[in-house]
Amino acid sequence: xxxxxxxxxxxxxxxxxxxxxxxxxxxxxxxxxxxxxxxxxxxxxxxxxxxxxxxxxxxxxxxxxxxxxxxxxxxxxxxxxxxxxxxxxxxxxxxxxxxxxxxxxxxxxxxxxxxxxxxxxxxxxxxxxxxxxxxxxxxxxxxxxxxxxxxxxxxxxxxxxxxxxxxxxxxxxxxxxxxxxxxxxxxxxxxxxxxxxxxxxxxxxxxxxxxxxxxxxxxxxxxxxxxxxxxxxxxxxxxxxxxxxxxxxxxxxxxxxxxxxxxxxxxxxxxxxxxxxxxxxxxxxxxxxxxxxxxxxxxxxxxxxxxxxxxxxxxxxxxxxxxxxxxxxxxxxxxxxxxxxxxxxxxxxxxxxxxxxxxxxxxxxxxxxxxxxxxxxxxxxxxxxxxx
Numbered sequence: 445x446x447x448x449x450x451x452x453x454x455x456x457x458x459x460x461x462x463x464x465x466x467x468x469x470x471x472x473x474x475x476x477x478x479x480x481x482x483x484x485x486x487x488x489x490x491x492x493x494x495x496x497x498x499x500x501x502x503x504x505x506x507x508x509x510x511x512x513x514x515x516x517x518x519x520x521x522x523x524x525x526x527x528x529x530x531x532x533x534x535x536x537x538x539x540x541x542x543x544x545x546x547x548x549x550x551x552x553x554x555x556x557x558x559x560x561x562x563x564x565x566x567x568x569x570x571x572x573x574x575x576x577x578x579x580x581x582x583x584x585x586x587x588x589x590x591x592x593x594x595x596x597x598x599x600x601x602x603x604x605x606x607x608x609x610x611x612x613x614x615x616x617x618x619x620x621x622x623x624x625x626x627x628x629x630x631x632x633x634x635x636x637x638x639x640x641x642x643x644x645x646x647x648x649x650x651x652x653x654x655x656x657x658x659x660x661x662x663x664x665x666x667x668x669x670x671x672x673x674x675x676x677x678x679x680x681x682x683x684x685x686x687x688x689x690x691x692x693x694x695x696x697x698x699x700x701x702x703x704x705x706x707x708x709x710x711x712x713x714x715x716x717x718x719x720x721x722x723x724x725x726x727x728x729x730x731x732x733x734x735x736x737x738x739x740x741x742x743x744x745x746x747x748x749x750x751x752x753x754x755x756x757x758x759x760x761x762x763x764x765x766x767x768x769x770x771x772x773x774x775x776x777x778x779x780x781x782x783x784x785x786x787x788x789x790x791x792x793x794x795x796x797x798x799x800x801x802x803x804x805x806x807x808x809x810x811x812x813x814x815x816x817x818x819x820x821x822x823x824x825x826x827x828x829x830x831x832x
Contacts, residue, residue: 454573458799462783466793477820478793479808482618482767484684486739488721489732492683495724499717506716510708511700512539512692513719519726520692528647529664530675532694538703539714539722543648543678543691546703548574550644550674550693553702555580559609564595565801566769568618568646580609584801589760589771593620597631604639611641613662616649619800619807620769621762623653626660633662633669644674648691649765651682651733654741657763674699681765682733683725690714690722740766743810743817750821751808756828766811769797773804775831782806790823 463480470476511517517534524530524537540546547570555561555578562583563571572582585603587593600611613632615624624632636643643662650659663673678691693703744762751759751770759770772782779796783806786792797805810817 450577453576455569457569458780459569459795462787462793462795465787469787469791474791476787476791476793477816477823479810479812479817479820480793480795482681482809482811483686484681484736484766484811485813486684486736488684488688489725491728491732492685492721492724496688496717496721499720504716504720508713508716508719510712511704512537512714513716513723516719516723516726519723520694523726524661524675524694528650528661528675530661530670530673530694535697536700537692537694538700538707539719540678540691540693540703540707541711541714542689543646543676543680544570545689545711546676546678546691546693547571547644547646548577549703549706550676550695550699551575551578551580552706553699554578554610554642558607560605560607562600562603562608562611564612566593566617566619566797566805567612567800568614569799571612581607583608586801589758592760593617593622593769594624594628595632597628597635600632601635601639604635604641608639608641611636611643612646613643614646615659616652616657616762616764618649618765619767619795619797619802619805620760621765621767622760623657623659623763626658629660629662630665633665636662636672637666637668640672642672642674643669644676646676648676648678648681650677652737652740652766653764654744655763659764671696679722679725682736684736685721685725688715688718688721690718740810743812743814744768746814747808747810747817747821750817750825754821754825754828756832766809768808768810769802769805770808771805772797772828775828777831778803779806786824786827790827792820792823792827794824 517537551574557579559580561575575582663670674695679685756774783796795807
């Protein structure tokens with residue numbers, strides 16, 4: 445069978461591959477400490493599950509509008525206006541099958557062959573693959589610890605060309621956990637306005653912040669940047685709703701209308717009763733979000749201290765999300781060899797940095813219990829010592 449040429453251009457997900465290998469080892473009875481999944485280990489809050497169950501009982505199990513349930517679109521628009529300073533109406537919002545799907549819809553609706561999309565690295569591994577599938581060119585801009593793994597306004601200005609259509613901003617970041625300061629966001633916004641390009645702000649981790657870090661939605665900084673801003677977000681990380689597959693895209697009405705057309709011919713509506721759980725997530729108390737954030741904060745302190753105490757590793761302090769991104773270069777191993785050996789020899793699953801265009805790093809998720817963190821880091825320390 446001859447497959448479409450676009451398939452050969454897309455790389456498989458290394459995060460899913462490592463997670464699958466770890467799960468297979470666990471199924472064989474092997475004691476594996478996994479730091480691979482970007483998924484909160486908490487159950488979905490009870491009031492969100494209850495809202496979905498109520499929707500089921502009320503027969504909300506049929507097809508719905510491709511753009512999403514009207515009440516949810518209105519609730520998202522209200523959230524964006526009240527929490528993020530973004531003056532959107534329901535018509536500016538589409539509900540998607542997770543945050544990833546919102547970005548995929550965007551690329552199909554916006555990117556044409558030859559269009560360039562600027563992506564700072566380290567990046568979430570699906571960004572460039574989506575650009576490629578849409579026929580565009582991903583322009584990867586490396587960053588390192590010296591800039592906090594963040595692109596500077598000056599560097600962004602340098603890589604913009606007449607073919608640049610879109611810049612991808614992810615703060616807090618996956619995989620680094622780094623957060624752009626309000627001043628940095630403002631400076632980047634000015635570059636975008638001056639160049640008259642678009643920006644999509646992936647804000648899926650916006651509620652998971654530490655040490656006084658603040659999240660600023662770039663479109664809130666003025667009318668000119670607002671007109672050029674698209675927001676991607678969802679319910680997976682903040683509300684521990686990863687399997688519910690409810691996300692959203694917000695932006696100019698004509699763009700959202702285009703994504704609705706695409707979605708109507710691909711997935712149609714998002715699971716109807718799941719959307720009622722999302723409504724409850726937005727409209728009910730946010731105490732559950734804070735409880736999870738506080739638990740992440742404690743784990744972060746422990747993992748950061750432990751990692752930096754291991755001779756041969758160094759790790760910058762993340763200000764958001766639930767990831768560590770230590771530098772492994774002193775071990776002499778590149779990330780894939782490091783991760784495979786660590787899993788096979790000491791049964792610890794982490795993600796190779798090469799998946800995020802950073803082969804001297806690995807990613808660890810601390811969205812797991814403290815006992816696993818302590819045991820897994822003991823094993824990691826022994827592994828690193830054996831390589832020095």
